[in-house]
Amino acid sequence: EVQLVESGGGLVQAGGSLRLSCAASGFTFDDYVIGWFRQAPGKEREGISCFSIAGNTTYYTDSVKGRFTISSDNAKNTIYLQMNSLKPEDTAAYYCAAARGFYYCSNYGLRRPGKYDYWGQGTQVTVSS
Numbered sequence: 001e002v003q004l005v006e007s008g009g010g011l012v013q014a015g016g017s018l019r020l021s022c023a024a025s026g027f028t029f030d031d032y033v034i035g036w037f038r039q040a041p042g043k044e045r046e047g048i049s050c051f052s053i054a055g056n057t058t059y060y061t062d063s064v065k066g067r068f069t070i071s072s073d074n075a076k077n078t079i080y081l082q083m084n085s086l087k088p089e090d091t092a093a094y095y096c097a098a099a100r101g102f103y104y105c106s107n108y109g110l111r112r113p114g115k116y117d118y119w120g121q122g123t124q125v126t127v128s129s
Helices: none
Strands: 003-007 010-013 018-025 033-039 046-052 057-060 068-073 078-083 092-099 123-128
Touching: 003 092, 018 033, 018 092, 018 123, 033 068, 033 078, 046 068, 057 068, 078 092
Parallel strands: 010 123
Antiparallel strands: 003 018, 018 078, 033 046, 033 092, 046 057, 068 078, 092 123
């Protein structure tokens, strides 16, 4: 059974940092793209970053580029999202998701959350001003 479990969210002041974790089980990263998405109240789900071993690719949308970094610990089957210089507009529920196909680690893929097959339950990030 494929499972994704996020952790690491919380309340932080603007300018602060958080590291989110996405622990995966039931599959290996070699075969899947792992994406990070977020959804603020009243807004659509937004893809922000992704990681593909098969495609040797990481991707960031402009809204987080230079502030967020995605990384992996293959031994732990865990993906991390290091978030620095957080802003109040980063406040959202953050989700990790898995898609089969290295081409989904792209602007094309992050704009199509329906292409991601498996989702975690989400972790809340709140940035105060």
